[in-house]
Amino acid sequence: MKFAVIGGTGLIGSQVVKNLNAAGHEAVPHSQSTGIDVISGQGLGEAVAGADVIVNLTNSPTFDEASPAFFQTSMDNLLAAAQKGGVGHFVILSIVGVDQVPELDYYRAKVLQEDILAAGPVPYSIVRATQFMEFMDAVLSWTADGDTVRLPATPIQPIASKDVADAVAEVAAGAPLGGIRNIAGPEVFSRDELGRITLTHKGDGRTVVTDPTAGMFAVVKGDVLTDKEAHLAPTRYVDWLS
Numbered sequence: 001m002k003f004a005v006i007g008g009t010g011l012i013g014s015q016v017v018k019n020l021n022a023a024g025h026e027a028v029p030h031s032q033s034t035g036i037d038v039i040s041g042q043g044l045g046e047a048v049a050g051a052d053v054i055v056n057l058t059n060s061p062t063f064d065e066a067s068p069a070f071f072q073t074s075m076d077n078l079l080a081a082a083q084k085g086g087v088g089h090f091v092i093l094s095i096v097g098v099d100q101v102p103e104l105d106y107y108r109a110k111v112l113q114e115d116i117l118a119a120g121p122v123p124y125s126i127v128r129a130t131q132f133m134e135f136m137d138a139v140l141s142w143t144a145d146g147d148t149v150r151l152p153a154t155p156i157q158p159i160a161s162k163d164v165a166d167a168v169a170e171v172a173a174g175a176p177l178g179g180i181r182n183i184a185g186p187e188v189f190s191r192d193e194l195g196r197i198t199l200t201h202k203g204d205g206r207t208v209v210t211d212p213t214a215g216m217f218a219v220v221k222g223d224v225l226t227d228k229e230a231h232l233a234p235t236r237y238v239d240w241l242s
Contacts, residue, residue, distance in 0.1 A: 001025050001026070001052040001053060001173065002025070002026045002027075002028075002050055002051050002052050002053075003017075003020050003025055003026065003027040003028065003051060003052065003053045003054075003055055003172060004028055004030060004047050004048045004051040004053070004054050004055070004087075005017050005020075005027055005028065005029050005030065005055045005057065006030050006031070006036070006038065006047065006054060006055065006056045006057065006058055006078065007030075007031055007056065007057035007058035007059065008027070008028070008029025008030055008031060008055075008057065009029050009031040009033055009034070010031070010057060010059075011132075011134065011161050012057050012093060012161055012164055012165050012168065013029060013031070013055075013057040014029065015161065015162060015165030015166075016055060016057065016165045016168050016169050016172070017029045018165075019165060019166060019169035020169050020172065020173065023169070023173065025173065028047075028051075030043075030047045031058075038058050038073075038074035038077055038078060039070070039073050039074060039077070041077040041080075041081070044077055044078060044081040045081050045084065045085065047081075048078075048081045048082055048085040048087055049085055050085070051085065051087055052087065052088055052089065053087065053088065053089040053090070053091065053172050053173075054078065054082050054087050054089070054090045054091065054122075055091045055092075055168065055172050056074075056075075056078055056090065056091065056092050056093075057092075057093055057168075058074055060106065060109060063104075063105065063106040063216070064105050064106070065105045067105055067106050067109035068105070068108060068109040068112050070109070071109050071110070071112050071113040071116070072112060072116065075113055075116040075117060075120075076116070078090075079116070079117070079120045079121065079122060082121075082122045083120075083121045083122060087122055088122070088123060088176075089122070089123055089124070089125065089172070089175075089176045090117060090120070090122040090123070090124045090125075090176075091124070091125045091126075091127065091168065091171060091172045092113060092114070092117055092124075092125075092126055092127070093127050093128075093129060093164070093168055094110050094113065094114055094126050094127065094128045094129075094180075095107065095110055095128055095129065095130075095131075095225075096128045096129060096130045096157075096182050096183075096184060096225060096226070096227050096230065097128075097220075097224035097225045097226070097227070098110045098111055098114070098128065099111050099114075100221075100224035101219065101220055101221075101224065101225075103219040104216065104219060114126055114180075123176035123178065124176055124177070124178065125171050125172070125174075125176050125177040125178075125179075125181070126177070126179065126180045126181070127164075127167055127168050127171050127180075127181050127183060128180055128181070128182045128183070129159055129164045129167070129182075129183050129184070130156065130157040130158060130159050130183070130184040130185055130225060130226065130227070130230070131156050131157075131158055131159070131225065132158070132159060132160070132161050132164065133158045133159065133160050133161070133185070133235075133237060133240050134160075134161050136158070136194065136195075136198050137198075139151070139191070139195075139215065139217075140195055140198065140199070142215045142216065143211070143214045143215045144206070147205070147206050147207060148206060148207050148208070148209050149195055149199070149206055149207070149208050149209070150208075150209050150210075150211035150214035150215070151191045151192040151195045151208055151209075151210065151211065151214055151215065152191055152192065152210070152211060152212050152213070152214055152215065152217060152218045152220075153190040153191065153192050153193075153210055153212065154190065154191045154217045154218070154220045154225065155188055155189070155190055155191075155222075155223040155225065155226050156188070156189060156190075156191055156194065156217075156225050156226065157184045157185050157187065157188045157189075157225070157226040157227065157228075157230075158185045158187075158189070158194065158237055159183060159184055159185035159233050159235070160185070160233065160235040160240050162235065163183070163185070163233030163234065163235050164183065164233075166233075167181070167183045167231065167233070181231060182227045182229070182230035182231065183230055183231045183232075183233060184226065184227050184228075184230035184231070184232055184233065185232070185233055185235065185236075185237065186232050186233060186234065186235070186236055187236060187237060188223070188226050188228070189237070191217060192208050192209075192210045194237065195208040196208045197237065197238070197241075198241070201238070201241045201242075
C-alpha cells in the first residue's frame with residue numbers, strides 16, 4: 001500500500017515511515033520541510049495523490065488556547081484533500097484520557113481533532129497513547145528551580161516512542177478501526193516517582209519535591225492518563241533509560 005505520512009519527519013513520523021517501508025509498503029514522509037503546509041493547504045493535494053492511507057502526525061506549535069484552531073484548520077484541509085484523492089483510511093495519534101482533562105487547552109484541542117475525524121468522510125482510526133518516555137526531560141525542566149524539581153503525584157504510564165510508532169504503523173496497515181485503540185507502557189508510576197528514578201539514573205543530584213500544584217499536569221484528576229486495559233507495549237522505563 002501507499003502511505004502519506006504527514007508530519008513524517010518528526011519523532012514518531014520518521015519511525016512510522018521506516019516501519020512501513022521495512023514491511024514492504026511505500027511510505028512517503030511529508031512536512032513543512034518537504035513543502036507542505038497543513039494550515040494554508042499548500043501541497044496537500046500532491047502529497048496525498050495516489051495514497052491508500054493518510055497518517056497525520058502533525059502537532060500544534062503551541063499547547064495553549066491557539067491549539068484548537070490549528071487542529072480545526074489542519075484537519076479540515078487534510079480531510080478535504082483525502083476525500084478528493086480517494087484515500088481509504090485516515091489515522092491520527094492522540095492521547096489516552098484526553099477527553100477526561102477539559103481543563104487543558106491542548107487536550108480539548110486534541111478531542112476536537114478526534115471529533116472532526118470521526119465525523120468526516122473518510123474511514124478512520126485513532127491511536128491514543130500514554131505519555132512518551134522521551135518527554136520526561138521536558139517535564140522535569142518545567143518546574144525545576146535550583147536544586148529541586150517540583151512534580152505532582154499524578155499517575156502516568158510512560159511508553160517509548162518506538163513502541164508508539166510500531167502501534168501506529170500496525171493500525172495504519174490494517175483495516176480502519178472506526179474507533180479508538182489505546183496503547184500504553186507496561187508500568188504505572190506517579191510522576192514524582194518517575195522524576196526521582198530519572199534523576200538518579202542520570203546521576204543528577206537534584207531533589208524531587210512532591211507538589212500537587214506543579215506543572216501542566218497538576219490539573220489532572222485521578223488516573224485518567226493511564227489505562228491498564230490498553231494494548232501494553234513491551235519497553236520498561238528503566239530499560240529505556242539504559
